[in-house]
Amino acid sequence: MSVATQDTAIRTGRVTRTLIYLVLVLFALFYMLPLYVMVVNSVKPLEEITGGGMMNLPVVFTLEPWAKAWSSAQIGVEPTGLSPYFWNSIKMVVPAVAISTVLGALNGYVLTKWRFKYDTIVFGLILFACFIPFQIVLIPMAKMLGLMGLAGTTWGLVLVHVVYGVGFTTLYFRNYYAVFPTELIRAAQIDGAGFFQIFWRILLPSSGPIAVVSIIWQFTNIWNDFLFGASFAGAGSQPMTVALNNLVQASHGVKEYNVHFAGAILAALPTLLVYIVAGRYFVRGLMAGSVKG
């Protein structure tokens, strides 16, 4: 992860150290608890849960709840399971992440290497967009999507996520390019490279790490979004989070907790995988999100 270990000058006694380890392990259990609950209860029959065995390992192991959550659970009125919504999310996330990252990279490049009067103000305007409470744009956005003919569509959601994500991607690339030596840009200018050639040949080949940060951040945020999905998605474009909420909140019939847990894991799996595979970049994005680059 991003924070490097260094030699600490502080020395602690044996008793203190034991206590520290104890506290740390206790909290590790606390953070693991919901995940444990979700996993063990997603592979046991419903009776084991309702019978007071939520914390127990399954007596009878079954993948039935997973299958049901994926392909046959009642979501809204249709017994489709979560799978169509999973693909809705993918169809929304991939273009939104790609577009916002490309825009962020170009913006960061302009804002650091082609500075102009008021560029800080422009950046401030773009950046503040990430921090507004989105309630303030819900009403006009719904109207605008209607005007553009994008109401209830995946592309409408892509547009929304690009607009409100571009501030973060710009922030990442700007902070990254700010420490990229300007002399390299000048050398390339003297060598005769133009605006896009410099970007393509000089800057982009060195942008791997920050592109990963930006992609992971956008992927996590957009995948996990609920507010925009709930407000603007139509029947054919609802993302995974909205579908999961519909599944869990459904008031009719028996509450199939095991199916809910399996569905929750399905919804969490993509971002969780990204976190496990590339946690270092995820943390970097989080840190940069607190503006300090």
Next chain:
Amino acid sequence: MGFLDIDNTTKSYGAVEVLHKVDISVQEGEFLVLVGPSGCGKSTLLNMIAGLEEITSGEIRIKDAVMNGVHPSKRNIAMVFQSYALYPNMTVGQNITFGLEMHGTPKPERDKAMKDVASLLQIEQLLDRKPGALSGGQRQRVAMGRALVRNPDVFLFDEPLSNLDAKLRVDMRTEIKKLHQKLGTTIVYVTHDQIEAMTLSTRIAVMNGGYVQQLGTPQEIYDAPANIFVATFMGSPAMNVLPAKVEIENGRPTAQVILHDGSTVSLPFSQDNMKDWAGKEILLGIRPETITDEDAADRKSSNIAHMTNRIVVTEPAGSDTFVTMTLGGKDVIARMRSDANVQAGADFTFAVNMEKAVAFDPKTEARIAP
């Protein structure tokens, strides 16, 4: 008309003028060094020649063509940067030929030019490496190769040696000078290091506060500095500048200087026009190497004065020994041979070569010309 003309050029950021009416004409094949402390405007001026910064007013011409507003790549210049600015994702070979590629030179020609430059700089074996795998000196060579391959009208160097360690810096300095002698190209070179300026240049522009303080050959700058700034900036240790009073003795102008014990010594001027300053205070400039022991005094000098003064500190530096004394109320440094018999706290008789001494007007700080 020169080869490169900087004509009445100024630079402002908003309302702040950072370069004031710079006027320099560089001849073909000249090696001009812009030297000064940081913030003096030397790098700004270089960037303006390169086209990386706009010209607020005035003109810059290369081969009589006005360069204002012309894109850097169309000025037929090449630049070596302080950080070398090698493209990290390209090999040495690609770095060198990137400019040719951008200008649409066909690949066979590019490869030939690259080979020629590589052999000139002896970097053939590095062509396939990435810059990250090179030492400082090698990077420096590659950066020069990238500039040379373009065969430009003017080479611009922006403090190219300041990132090297002391020994390598001296080697590369010699290398650059050799290259200039061999190729006879026109060079504008920025540095804050006065030794680099003295050793490399055919002419020096000493800059401070956005003004060119003096433009001249290294010898002119050293022997006849235009003002106290130039006098103390060029030369190491710096020229001693101390208050003195001009008085006429036996028909000759002399500088009356106060010794450590409050008594006065009389040092005769070589410049006859110092008579005009009789009875007035001036600032006397004496370079450390012109204060020595009797045996080391310049035999060719017609004006050696003597004074006995107390030694405060001695600093043996191997080849020389630096001696500090109090003169005119200031710490004054003398440069002695290493075998001179000097001891802190002892009195010693110094020989001062007054032929080389200069005088400054204390009000304007300009040198009083002979």
Next chain:
Amino acid sequence: MALSADTDFKTRLQTWLPKLVLSPSLALVLVFVYGFILFSVYLSFTDSRLLPSFGWVGWENYSKLWRLSHWETSLTNMGIFAALYIGICTALGLSLAIFLDQKIRGEGFIRTIYLYPMALSFIVTGTAWKWFLDPGIGLENVMQSWGWTSFEFDWIKNRDFAIYTVVLAAVWQTSGFVMAMFLAGLRGIDNEILKAAQMDGASNWNLYRRIIIPQLRPAFLSAFVILSHLAIKTFDLVIALTGGGPGRATELPATFMYSYTFSRNQMGIGAASATIMLMTIAAIMIPYLYAELREKK
């Protein structure tokens, strides 16, 4: 830019390209953020109900809003939630960071565990905690089935305590991130200062109290800004965990706005509440961003 007339077209294009490339993003943001903000603020002064309408009613929506007990509940809950959430996250994050900074074996692994909730959707978090805290099948049921028959834990169904379950789930999700922020701050402190303080005879306690924690000021500030911003935006978690209930016990301004605008057809009042939310966040974020951007210049 003052370029002379003989500047060729390509060079001129090069000077305009950067602005050209930036302009789509800027245009998007100007319309979809600032234009929309103005529109919403305008709506808050109109008689909009089911659909936007432009009959000017002045401050009426605001005065109605402040008389609504529903809004008052939302604000009270926000106060409780924000205070506890920010306070507990900061205290817990700092403590865990300090503990983890003691050359702990397996530090990387522990950090990974503490931080993973940040990668989850609030809907997932809400679902997991919803059923774990549910008295029927969750903790209470488990404890009773384990023989502690008098054990009771029904906060999530209890009007007086439900808001604390929202705090619990939110703290669970973000405290690891706050820990990481403080850990980065701790790692940024010059070790020589610590050694000097130890030579001066400072105990560990004093070392932290007098030397280290005061140097974490920037981390505290960042944590506060990020947490308060998250707190005001909290919406999904409540929807998934309690749905705002029982009754209105866990309504927050964000859920209030949503239900007034989209279910109760009181768009004017919804817009007024969104405007108040925006003002609150702006009051925290603008000075922070301003200071950050100035520093960077």
